[in-house]
Amino acid sequence: MKFFKSGLFLFLLILLGAVKTYAQSSSELKKQREQLTQQLEKLNRDFEETSKNKRSTLKQLETIKAQISLREEKIKNISSGIRLLDNQISDNTNTVHSLQSQLDQLKKEYAAMVLFAFRNQSAYNKLMFIFVAKDFNQAYKRLKYLQQIGSYRQRQAAYISGTEKDLNHKIVELDKNKKEKSTLLQDQEKEKQTLGKEKNTQAQVVVDLSKHQKQIKQEQAATQRKLSKINRAIAEAIRKAIEEDNRRIAAANAAAAEKARAENRPAPVSVRKAPAKTSDVLSTTPEAAKLSSDFLGNRGRLPWPVANMVAVTHEYGVYYIEGIKDENKGINIKTESGASVRSVFEGEVIQVYNVEGTYLVVVRHGGYLTAYSNLKSVSVSKGQKVSTKQTLGIAATDSTSGDTEIGFEVYKGQSDMNPRQWLTPQ
Incomplete structure (x- = not known):
């Protein structure tokens, strides 16, 4: 019986751990759905605003594509939530059956004890059970046995009461799971219907854009020129950072060689050489190497360059707009008007450029660099040290479309990298 109680305790402990894990996952999925819903609401407002224009624009197409992408992500999130609830429902159903079986067994054992106690309830029988013992030691053990039976019966009654409470709790939780699943299935169906409407809207925008191919190509050409x-x-x-590093290395080498000649000894073998690979030249000092290591250590956990991200309108890599191939070395982030653009990690501003009326800020993080484009104003200057989340400037808003969007890029030396892999997942 002691083994049975230990097994029951272990079973309930594992069960509580599993419930906690499910709760955390469910909470995370719900939080993600709320974020996606907020982003979709902002995009929907933007699209309605741009739709007031009598003629469709590329910005409208970008917005509706971003909406579709977020909508599909939300549907995937709901599907994950449904699968999670299916697992919970299955586990809770098994738990209910297991608890019911344990409860039946406990009641059966308790009934047997009650019957035994009833048949031997007279004081005469109890005394005879003690007095017929062979010696005093056995009589004492029989007395203790009778006391333990009464105590054990009380504990069994408590186990039965506790198991009944656990069973009722699991039944309530199971009903809650089923209701949540039903709600999610309804939400999923609504999202799918909305997705279908958005795809129809996208098709209509594409048709409208095809009627203005010449003007669209001019807009694309202007965007491509700026990019x-x-x-x-x-x-x-x-390139300038590489040249500066190389000059510093050459100067250090020359100084070391001059010192060796002055001291009439061979040049030290520890003199640094300029790296052969351009992807490595930005990590020449111990300080830069440590900063590179810290930056790499935060891969996948860097903050977004804007606090209020509405959507990513262009992902990293090759993409097509109206059949025209293009390539993005970073990502384009849609944000709110007047949004502050911030550094994603500590480093040093190595360049501030004015590109056709908007600013580009390049920040060096040891062997890595981040670039922030389409800023209407800047609050930093070349050579300035910046900290994580320090404001670099204010995002520019397109006067024609009303969209506020920045470009964000990550480099290791001269090699561009996918920023999504470095930023905290949204």
Whole structure:
């Protein structure tokens, strides 16, 4: 019986741990759904605002694509929530059956004890049970046995009461799980219907845009020209940083060699050499190497360059707009008007450029760099040290479309990297 009680305790302990894990996962999924809903609401307001324009624009197409992407992500989130609830319902159903079986067994054992106690309830029988003992030691043990039976019966009654409470709690939880699943299934169906409408709207916008191919291509060409200038400016900033590092290394080598000659000894073998790979040249000092290590250690946990992110309108890599191939070396982040743009990590501002009326800020983090483009104003200057989340400037708002959007890029030396892999998941 002692083994049975220990087993029951262990079972309930594991069960509580599993419930806690499910609760945490469910809470995280719910939080993500709330964030996605907020982003969708902001995008919907933006799209309604841009839809007042009689003619469809590329910004409208970008907004509706972002809406569709977020809507699909929300549907996936709901599907994950439904799968989680299915697992909970299955586990809780098994737990209810197990607790019911244990309760039946406890009641059966308790009934047997009550019957035994009833048949042997007279004081005469109890005394005879004690007095027929062979010696005093056995008589004492029989007395203790009778006392333990009464105590054990009380504990069994408490176990039965506790198991009944656990069973009722699990039944209530099971009903709650089923209701939550029903609600999620309804939400999922609504989201799918909305997604279908958004895809129809996207198709209509594409049709409308196809009627104005010439003007659309002009807009794309203007955007591409500005993007090319930004890319060249970033490349120039990296090149200058490389040249500065190389000059510093050469100066250190020359100084070490001159000192060795003055002291009439061979040049030290520890003199640094300029790295052969451009991706490595930005980690030449111990301080820069440590900063690089710290930056790398925060991969996937860096804060977003804007506090209020509405949506990512362009992802990293190759993409197509109206059949025209393009490539993004970073991501485009839609935010709110007047939003502050902030550094995602501590470092040093190595360049501030004016690109067609908006600013580009490049920050160095040891062997890594981050670039922030489309700022209407800046609050930092070249050579300035910045801390994590320190404001670099204010995001620019397009006067025609009313959209506020910045570009964000991450580099290791001259190699561009996917910023999504570095930022905290949204």
